Amino acid sequence: MKNILVPTDFSENSKNALKYAQLLFNDYACNFYILHVDTALNAQGETLPHLRRRRQILTESPKEILADLLNITKTTNTKTKHSFFALCEHGFFIDTVKTQVDEKHIDLIVMGTKGVSGLREKVLGSSAGDVVTKVQRNTIVVPENVEFSRPKEIAFPTDFNIFYSHEILSAIEEMLDANSATLRIMNVMKNGTQLNQEQENNKAYLLDFMEETFSKNHSFHTVTNKNVKSAIQCFVESRDIDMIIMVAKNLNFIQQMLFDSIVEKISFHTKIPFYVIHE
Numbered sequence: 034m035k036n037i038l039v040p041t042d043f044s045e046n047s048k049n050a051l052k053y054a055q056l057l058f059n060d061y062a063c064n065f066y067i068l069h070v071d072t073a074l075n076a077q078g079e080t081l082p083h084l085r086r087r088r089q090i091l092t093e094s095p096k097e098i099l100a101d102l103l104n105i106t107k108t109t110n111t112k113t114k115h116s117f118f119a120l121c122e123h124g125f126f127i128d129t130v131k132t133q134v135d136e137k138h139i140d141l142i143v144m145g146t147k148g149v150s151g152l153r154e155k156v157l158g159s160s161a162g163d164v165v166t167k168v169q170r171n172t173i174v175v176p177e178n179v180e181f182s183r184p185k186e187i188a189f190p191t192d193f194n195i196f197y198s199h200e201i202l203s204a205i206e207e208m209l210d211a212n213s214a215t216l217r218i219m220n221v222m223k224n225g226t227q228l229n230q231e232q233e234n235n236k237a238y239l240l241d242f243m244e245e246t247f248s249k250n251h252s253f254h255t256v257t258n259k260n261v262k263s264a265i266q267c268f269v270e271s272r273d274i275d276m277i278i279m280v281a282k283n284l285n286f287i288q289q290m291l292f293d294s295i296v297e298k299i300s301f302h303t304k305i306p307f308y309v310i311h312e
Contacts, residue, residue, distance in 0.1 A: 040069070048102070063115050069121050165291070
């Protein structure tokens with residue numbers, strides 16, 4: 034049984050994340066914990082009364098809205114292997130998420146985000162960005178314009194500077210198995226540089242695993258570019274990538290990839306789910 038935590042603020046983006054999580058693990062036995070944290074301030078610095086007025090939900094309490102969401106989700110999901118539970122808590126968002134991760138033995142967090150288009154930088158840094166960087170649990174960030182289809186082409190950018198542990202490989206294997214997907218492993222190199230011996234060893238280990246486990250559903254790619262972010266973006270767009278997987282080794286870089294407001298093409302951030310694996 035897989036335990037999945039889906040934080041919600043009742044926005045369309047968070048509802049999309051809940052739908053996407055169900056789609057990803059369509060054939061898996063899963064417990065979905067839908068969490069709403071009733072805090073004094075949200076990521077944009079708005080008080081709850083302001084939020085409620087903006088959402089026109091003054092007549093209902095968060096518990097009532099969460100109960101409605103739970104009922105709708107149960108009604109629309111016909112998978113007998115999927116179970117849903119509502120969690121309405123009061124407190125600090127990240128602390129509450131950490132508590133629920135421990136108490137419910139959460140395997141995966143799936144969280145919606147609106148992306149950078151038309152927003153200020155701080156909007157995401159206090160919610161999805163904080164979950165990715167402060168909660169030691171694998172997290173999928175689902176952007177606002179995600180396509181509701183199973184990912185078939187998954188990119189795995191890596192510099193081969195890490196040893197691919199059982200936890201990392203198991204998470205990748207599960208995502209590929211769950212969606213019959215193909216993994217495109219990419220490495221960005223600057224002109225005139227080569228992998229060192231440790232990188233070569235890690236690459237060989239990863240290649241052996243992929244050959245043994247997914248002999249036909251993977252490929253390796255080397256991209257020459259001075260800018261890693263630009264290289265990843267070009268690769269994702271040129272190959273019609275449906276999801277990006279990265280290991281949470283360099284959280285600052287992942288923050289930039291996900292939440293940097295200065296991007297060449299907004300579409301990259303608003304359509305492609307991002308799976309961050311913690312070791």
